[in-house]
Amino acid sequence: MSELPQTPTDFTKFFSSFSFPAGPEMTALMETQKRNLAALAAANKLLFEGAQAITQRQMEVMRRQMTDVAEATRSLTTVTDPKERTVRQTEMVKTAYEKSVADLREIEDLLRKSSGEALDLIHGRFLEAMDEVKGAVERKTKPE
Template sequence: MATKTETPVFGFEAFSDMFKVPAFDLSAVTEFHKKNVEALAEAGRLAFEGSKSLTQKNVELAKENIAEVNEHATKMFNGKASELGFDKSFETAQAFMQKSVKDARVVADLAVESNQKVIAVLQDRYAAGAEEIKAATAK
């Protein structure tokens, strides 16, 4: 009489099925990271351009301010200070301070605009990357 061999309830096939890994698409992973690097490069380029425009604006404003200070100092040291009087000097100083505050706002707005462009590129890539991962895991 032949003896009947029982198959264990938990066989090797069932065990190996638990550890099956989906096919790994190397080209898709490479393309995913290539897009990430491209987005980082674009963000870096935008950050550099923003920094460059901030520097140029600061130089432009500094030149204007130096010219104004030189003009006012020249008038004061050429004996025209008495003609200007205290009230005029005060008005000039007040106008200079108001212009400085306005200029600081302009520079701050440029910085915010530049940063928003950089962040937008990174956010767009993050959203696209999340969609790519969802699509890849749905297969």
């Protein structure tokens, strides 16, 4: 059994006798992390732009809906027959519902597109990073 070092200066000699596995190439790993951060920043930019587009579209929808409500109210004030008023109200509700569903689908598509693009970017970068790490480890551990 080896003797334990007696003074702190003996640590160097003590640990020099051990064989540690070679670590990965640090420069390559640092470059991988830089590319990871760049991909994350790009994904965040895509998500932010998507959120802006969704917010803008929601505002447009709200403005149109307010205009539609005002027009519907005006058109109903001219109808005096209760039966005709009920028919018009039913038609207006149906039309408003159909427009709302179409608007929701459009907003859903915007959300899916922006989040899908960001996820694809991160997914692709993850796969690249794993290959880069594997390559860095293999290059460093190969006997020369």
